[in-house]
Structures are given as structure tokens and as C-alpha cells.
Amino acid sequence: MRLARRYLAVALGIWLTILFFCYDKINFDNSKHDSPVELVWWSRDMSWSHDEVRQCGIHTCRISNKRSRLPMSRGVLFYGSNVKTGDFPLPRSKHQVWALLHEESPRNAPFVSNVEFLRHFHFTSTFSRFSNFPLTTQYLPSGQALTSKDYYVPFAGKSKYAYRPSPSVVFLQSDCDTMSGREDYVKELMKHLSIDSYGSCLRNKDLPESLQKDYLNNLYSPELLRFLSEYKFMIAFENAACPDYITEKFWRPLIMGVVPIYFGSPTIKDWQPNKKSAVFVNDFPNPRELAKFLTELGENQVKYDSYRQHKLNWRNPISNKNLLHNLVTRRYHISDSSPGASLFEKFECAVCYHVINTARDVMADRRHYNCPLEPEYAHLEDGKMPQNVADWRSMMEVGQCQAKILDEFFHRNHSFNEADFEAELNRRMESNQCK
Structure with a gap:
């Protein structure tokens, strides 16, 4: 017992x-x-101190750019335009999520578009609809901006017989060297059509004095929109042709009630307000045929206004269900001025949620950025190529080689610097191993 x-x-x-x-x-x-989940920005370009605790819905995260916080961090944030090929946090911890924010085309970071680079990231935010945090319609302020008549000018007001300017086409661009061959195409189109060009590219007219100061940072200013709305057509060429890469160049003329002459995203018809909202350059074999079409369209009110149903059809102004759904469900757009609505804050909270709630075995693939490695450009007369297409093609080939090197270095999981990277890149280029 x-x-x-x-x-x-x-x-x-x-x-x-x-x-x-x-x-x-x-x-x-x-x-x-x-304790707050920690995230760290990995960027030397953030010269200021950034360290704050943010409430992201029911989750709390501490976001910092202090590299000393890396061992405690569960997520590492990269901004694509500022990524340096010799600056990555290696050796990489298995518990850390890598997240990439890159809303630009591949022109300033050509290695980003390659799957060899993308597959090392758990979370992405790009213009592609297939990224984790898509920015496809970020430059469209709202559906109401498309349907509003704030800047609408009737057909008669745009006519060459009225008090409006006589040319029917406007071009406003200051980036004169693009992957899409924009300048070369417009130069040929000018041979067949009167075009008012106000930017530094092919400029033949000056903006009103009140608009000349810093218009590039005020692309949606009411004064500029009212001035441009007097035209029937606006040339809207993206600087690169990537699926879902759509900037203000497409949305701004639609907001004004001006018909875009568009070249860029091959998926653009998935996003236009109605089945016929823009004139697409790819529908024509060359600038000459496009000019003929624009001349006829610009003289026929019924046909011209059929491209502006988002302004004129008050019963059903936007018929594109895909666009309507996106406007309701998207998580970021440029006109949102509410607290915490900036792109970087939205991205930080999206990564915060992802780190806490999502498995680590899901990685990005090519669709998360989705740009062709061979630059696409608008077709010119007689099969000619844009002047700088060879340079852009060479740049993308180097970017592909950079991505392959980074892929190998990431798999080794040992620290390396810019000198190490450049030495390997030069070795491969000299031995012709970058093809």
C-alpha cells in the first residue's frame, strides 16, 4: 500500500x-x-531610417530598413527598380519569405523578367494579373473617372471647323528611346497625318506656358486633361509590350473622352471598357494604313462616338465584366488618398498577411512578371525595324545571362558582392556563354 x-x-x-x-x-x-512579425526592406537606396510597427487588419508587423534586423525578420522586401545584382541577404534563412515589388517594365532591371530570377521569390507585386498583388489597373483612378463627362468634348467641339485646334491627333511624350519603337512609328505616322507633338520627343508645338512646368509629375492635372481633351485621338504607346503592362497612356485619353491609338500590352482588349474603346496599332500592317483609318474615323461622328460609349451610353457605360470585377476587388490604385493607401504601405501589409498565413513552398513563376525576352515593337513600313531595337535586344540578352548567374549564386547560398557578380558576367560574355 x-x-x-x-x-x-x-x-x-x-x-x-x-x-x-x-x-x-x-x-x-x-x-x-x-510580438509583431518583422519584415525588412533590402535596399541601399533607402537612405532614411524606416522602422515602424503597422497594424495590417488583424495582424501586426514591424517594418524596417535596418539590416541588423535581418536575423529576426520573417520577410525580406525588394523594390525591383533598385535591386542591385551584388546585394542579396545570403546565406538565406529557410524561414524567410522573399517579396518583390516591381511595377515598371524591364528596361531598368532586365534580369527581373526571367524565370531563373523570379522563382526565388515567394510573393510578387507587379502589373501582371498573375502576381500575388496585381497592379494591372493601378493607373485607372476609378470607374467613375471613365464615365464622367468632366473633360468630355462633343464631336462638333473637336471638329476642325469649330474653335478647337485643327489637328485631330496629339502626342505627348518625353521618353524618346523605348523598347516598343514608339518614336520610330510616330515619325512615320507623321508623314501621313497631322500630329501635334508637345513633349521633348518629336516636338513641333509648345504646351501653354501654364502647363510647361513639371507636367510629367502632374499627368492627371485638370488643366492638362482639359487641354488634351480637345483632340480626337491621342497616341498611347507603352515603353514596352508586356501582357497586362498598362499605364496612364491608355487610361488618360479614355478619361478625357479621347480615343487612344494604342500599342503595348498584348492583353489590352481584356481591359478596355467596351469591345471597341481604342484604335489598336497591331490591327494595321503599317502607319500608312493606320493613318487612312484615322482620317476616315475622325470625319464620321457616328463611327467616332462608337468608341466613346463609356461616356455616351448612360445605361451600360462599361460592359467589360473583367474590368468591373477588377475595379471592385483591386487592392491598390493611384487615386486612393486614405491612410495607409500608398503602394509601399499596401505592399508591406500584403506581405505581412502572406508571411503569417501562407505556406513557404509556393514560389513565383514567369507569369508573375510576364514580359517577352525578345522586345516587341510596332510594325513599320516595308518591314523596317526601329532604330534602337538591336540595343534593346542585346540588353535583354544580358539580362537573361544575369538572371542565370543569380540563379546559380542563390542556389549556392553563399554571400557574394558586386565584384563577384561582374567577374562572372564578364567571364561568360567573353566566352560567349550568355546566349
């Missing part, structure tokens, strides 16, 4: 010890859980 009591006492002691240990462990885990 005494022996039984002794065993019972020992068992009870062991049970209490286990219970105490588990209670202490549970409290420890809870204290860790109650």
Missing part, C-alpha cells in the same frame, strides 16, 4: 513537472506570437 502511494506521488510529481513545462512553453510561444 505504501509502495503504491509512493509510485502515485512520483507519478503526480512528474505530471506536475510536465504540466509546468508545457505551461511555460505555451506562454513563451504566445509571447512570441504576440
Whole structure:
């Protein structure tokens, strides 16, 4: 009996010890859980100190650009335009999520578009609809901006016989060297059509004095929109032709009630307000045929206004269900001025949520950025190529080589610097291993 009591006492002691240990462990885990999840920006270009605790819905994250916080961080944030090929946090911890924000085309970081680079990221935010945090319609302020008549000018007001300017086409661009061959195409189109060009590219007219100062940072200013709305057509060429890469060049003329002459995203028809909202350069074999079409369209009010149903059809101004759904579900757009609505803050909270709730085995693929490695450009007369197409093709080939090197370095998981990277890139280029 005494022996039984002794065993019972020992068992009870062991049970209490286990219970105490588990209670202490549970409290420890809870204290860790109650601490903010840490994310760190990996960018030398952030010269200012950034370290704050942010509430992202039900989750709390600490976001910092202090590299000393890397061991405690569960997510590392990269801004694509500022990524340096010799600056990555290696060796890489298995528990850390890598997240990429890159809303630009591949012109300033050509290695980003390659799957060899993308597949090392758990989370992406790009213009592609297939990224984790898509920015496809970020430059469209709202559906109401498309349907509003704030800048609408009737056909008669745009006519060459009215008080409006006589040319029917406007070009406003200051980036004169693009992957899409924009300048070369417009130069040929000018041979067949009167075009008012106000930017530094092919300029033949000056903007009103009140608009000349810093118009590039005020692309949606009411004064500029009213001035441009007097034209029937506006040339809207993206600087690169990538699926879902759609900038203000497409949305701004639609907001004004001007018909875009568009070249760029091959998926653009998935996003236009109605089946016929723009004139697409790819529908014509060359600038000459496009000019003929624009001349006829610009003289026929019924046909011209059929491209402006988002302004004129008050019952059903936007028939594109894909666009309507996107306007309701998208998580970021440029006109959102509410607290925490900036692109970087939205991205940070999206990564915060992802780090806490999503498995680590899902990685990005090519569709998360989705730009062709061979630059696409608008077709010119007699099969001619844009002047700088060879340079852009060479740049993308180098970008592909850079991505392959980074892929190998990431798999080795050892620290490397810019000199190491450049040495390997030069070696491969000299030995013709970059093809």
C-alpha cells in the first residue's frame, strides 16, 4: 500500500513537472506570437531610417530598413527598380519569405523578367494579373473617372471647323528611346497625318506656358486633361509590350473622352471598357494604313462616338465584366488618398498577411512578371525595324545571362558582392556563354 502511494506521488510529481513545462512553453510561444512579425526592406537606396510597427487588419508587423534586423525578420522586401545584382541577404534563412515589388517594365532591371530570377521569390507585386498583388489597373483612378463627362468634348467641339485646334491627333511624350519603337512609328505616322507633338520627343508645338512646368509629375492635372481633351485621338504607346503592362497612356485619353491609338500590352482588349474603346496599332500592317483609318474615323461622328460609349451610353457605360470585377476587388490604385493607401504601405501589409498565413513552398513563376525576352515593337513600313531595337535586344540578352548567374549564386547560398557578380558576367560574355 505504501509502495503504491509512493509510485502515485512520483507519478503526480512528474505530471506536475510536465504540466509546468508545457505551461511555460505555451506562454513563451504566445509571447512570441504576440510580438509583431518583422519584415525588412533590402535596399541601399533607402537612405532614411524606416522602422515602424503597422497594424495590417488583424495582424501586426514591424517594418524596417535596418539590416541588423535581418536575423529576426520573417520577410525580406525588394523594390525591383533598385535591386542591385551584388546585394542579396545570403546565406538565406529557410524561414524567410522573399517579396518583390516591381511595377515598371524591364528596361531598368532586365534580369527581373526571367524565370531563373523570379522563382526565388515567394510573393510578387507587379502589373501582371498573375502576381500575388496585381497592379494591372493601378493607373485607372476609378470607374467613375471613365464615365464622367468632366473633360468630355462633343464631336462638333473637336471638329476642325469649330474653335478647337485643327489637328485631330496629339502626342505627348518625353521618353524618346523605348523598347516598343514608339518614336520610330510616330515619325512615320507623321508623314501621313497631322500630329501635334508637345513633349521633348518629336516636338513641333509648345504646351501653354501654364502647363510647361513639371507636367510629367502632374499627368492627371485638370488643366492638362482639359487641354488634351480637345483632340480626337491621342497616341498611347507603352515603353514596352508586356501582357497586362498598362499605364496612364491608355487610361488618360479614355478619361478625357479621347480615343487612344494604342500599342503595348498584348492583353489590352481584356481591359478596355467596351469591345471597341481604342484604335489598336497591331490591327494595321503599317502607319500608312493606320493613318487612312484615322482620317476616315475622325470625319464620321457616328463611327467616332462608337468608341466613346463609356461616356455616351448612360445605361451600360462599361460592359467589360473583367474590368468591373477588377475595379471592385483591386487592392491598390493611384487615386486612393486614405491612410495607409500608398503602394509601399499596401505592399508591406500584403506581405505581412502572406508571411503569417501562407505556406513557404509556393514560389513565383514567369507569369508573375510576364514580359517577352525578345522586345516587341510596332510594325513599320516595308518591314523596317526601329532604330534602337538591336540595343534593346542585346540588353535583354544580358539580362537573361544575369538572371542565370543569380540563379546559380542563390542556389549556392553563399554571400557574394558586386565584384563577384561582374567577374562572372564578364567571364561568360567573353566566352560567349550568355546566349
